[in-house]
Amino acid sequence: MKVTLSDQARQFIALFEDVTGASARDCVVDEENDRVLILVGAGEMGQAIGPGGTHVREVEDKLGRDIELIENADTPEAFVANALAPAAVYHVTISRNDDMVAYAEVAQEDVGVAIGKGGRNIHAARLFAKRHHDIDDIQLT
Template sequence: MTLTLSDEARRYIAAFADATGVTPVDCLVEDDRAVFVVPAGEMGAAIGPGGQTVEEVEEQLDTRVDLVEDADDPAAFVANCLAPAAVRNVTLSTQGGSTVAYVEVAQADRGVAIGAGGESIETARRLADRHFDIDDVQLA
């Protein structure tokens, strides 16, 4: 699948890569934050010791930065999108040409998975659609 990035997203990716040495595979730029999809296995380098590197990126971009670890498997990717919520299971279901990811989350982590104002679940929906053509993400 080919991702289309805005000019602003490309600038953010370049700035992130310069600051961290990690080149994100995707970036969603929103009003109050940027969400970077970091290659699998490179999350530690992207965050830096004690979160220092990501804090520097936040200062440089003057926005909040959230990170999602990439995955080759769609279920794993959806689970990564909802981190740090404890995802127990992700089931993909296709009906009538639509694919929905049903996510089982520990009851105590439902609020984390949804996020303030639905921010986390909406980000998961957008990224799942962009990377795996998943039409919806629902908490089961």
């Protein structure tokens, strides 16, 4: 699946990679919530965050926006679980009918975390799941 990046997103990726040393696979500028969503290479989340969060804070300071990171994964199921982090996701099932829907079993106490304030977290998860795995929707169970 091909992902198209804006010029601004490419600039943000370059800055992110220079500061953190981690690779960025995708970037979406969420103007509505004044944040930048970055898809980090699988296994590179610790490098992206840095000791005590120093790397991500430095990128936030340089951009003047909040940065939210999602870790990439090889399978759609693992990708959805990562996209909903830090919520505890027990299991993800992908249903392929007319639409492709991911059903994520989330710990009851973490449903609010998975959804996020005003639906921000679930929106970001759905956006990246569509862009990278052609998943039309994510439903929490």
